[in-house]
Amino acid sequence: MPSLVSARNVSKSFGPVLAVNDVSFELEQGKIMGLIGPNGAGKTTLLKAILGLTDCDGALSVLGLDPFRQRKELMQNISFIADVAVLPRWIRVNQLLSFVESVHPRFSRPRAEELLSRTKILPRAKVRELSKGMVTQLHLSIITAVDAKLLVLDEPTIGLDIIFRKEFYGNLLNDYFDKERTILITTHQVEEIENLLTDVMFINDGRIVLHASMDALPERYVELMTSGENAERARRLNPIFERDVFGKKVLTFEGITREQLKGLGELRTPGIADLFVAKVKGAAA
């Protein structure tokens, strides 16, 4: 599969602060990658560099283009939600569709209208008259009506209720995603996208702390729930992180086989959120 995003030693600093610190990775076509990190980890800065919204050091190529210098060409082939609630509030829905239609060669207005017909959004409505959830539906309808090779979503569901969020991800998978397309997504609600992702990348303090395919996670990481003596024995295998759950110990291991931990307690593959905490906090300890 060809690589859509290729980053080699990408850095971006704001004054003395290194927001993105020597990051290298590849994102291949047909993947859904989750970019996970705490606030201020550099996620948004990295996304902005990928979208050509900010300059950066190092070699960054998106669809074979220099995102900052060839932003117009890039924007014809990618679509993104940088943040929810950034649609201009004064515009009418049909004006918005007309405008995107006239500047975007890959935008299909019939497709957007079909998506919107499933919602309660009326064509004459102004954005300011819509609820927060409807604005996001509108935004999503527009960008998913763009025949884009790469879709970038930065916190697309922030501030939305659970029903909207479920619907959003459902639509994304059922209506939008196929083998030709690639999605890069960040969110704090990690659990909700866990089953969606094919790949995951953790970023902390501007550095990538983990980049793996979801299929590879069970082999590389295992979580052991145990207590007492068994916990003591398991600790000798150098867990990367340990936490307490209902008076029991949960130890996270990296590169330890399930065979080695057999008989010490309950084994399972850690969830993304737990794994993230283990990687970030474990590294800090």
Next chain:
Amino acid sequence: MIANQVALIRRELWEHRAIYVTPVVIAVIVSLMSITGQVTVSSFNNALDVAILGITNLGERERSGFITVLTAGLSGFFVLAMWVLIIFYTLDALYAERKDRSILFWRSLPCTDAETVLSKLLTAVLVIPLVTFAAIAVTQLVVLALSSVWLGMHGANAWHLVWGAAPLFENWLATLVFVMALPLWLSPFIGWFLFVSAFTKRSPLLMAFLPILILPMLEKSLIGTTVFADAFFVRSGSLPILGEMDVGDFMFFEHGELQAADSAAVSLLPLLNVGQFLGSPGLWLGLAVCGLFTTTAIYVRRYRDDS
């Protein structure tokens, strides 16, 4: 490129409805004032008949001049409003999109920053003047039509007094040239406003006008020269598109009679001196300053990341 400009400029008109609402409102007010005036004047029955008789007996040049002065007077409101519109529009153009963060959405579409900023400049120097001109022309027609009806009701020959005498097309051409020339002459201010709009974090109006007021004062008190004062105030007070001719030469009263000056024409066209305007270094210097500020505004929109 052109298709994008059309779409972008159309978007500006959707967003800034004041661009066409303001001239329409003024047009309605002026027309209403004209009706009110006619109704008021109608109460002076005897004096009125004498006046109409007097006007009817004026020479053709005097009648043309009279109507030119009347219609040009109407344009004044629109030209003033146009300049106010341009100021508020340009100060808002690159500020509002940052304030409501919609810039993140606009920049997710395949339009370059240069195209976007250019569309806003073109809206200020081209679209607003054209809309203003259209409003002026329609209002003049309406007011002249109302006057015709009124004159007809008082037994006067409206064709003779109004339509036959009005050098409408010459006046329109002159008005069009004038409203197009004004923003070009004031373009350094327009460029500055766009730059402030792209740059400032708050209160663009204040940020735009404080330096215009403070810089000349500082210069005068610190080094005693008036370079900035001249640049700011002499420019806004002069307009080389207007020829040497004084409006006072245009029409005058002699022995209580309205007279057209012998040398003067009776339309607005001879008042303009396009050659002098295009040949004035101040115009080109101003356009260069506007270009510089606009380029900086593009640069700021492209490089600054404050979302």
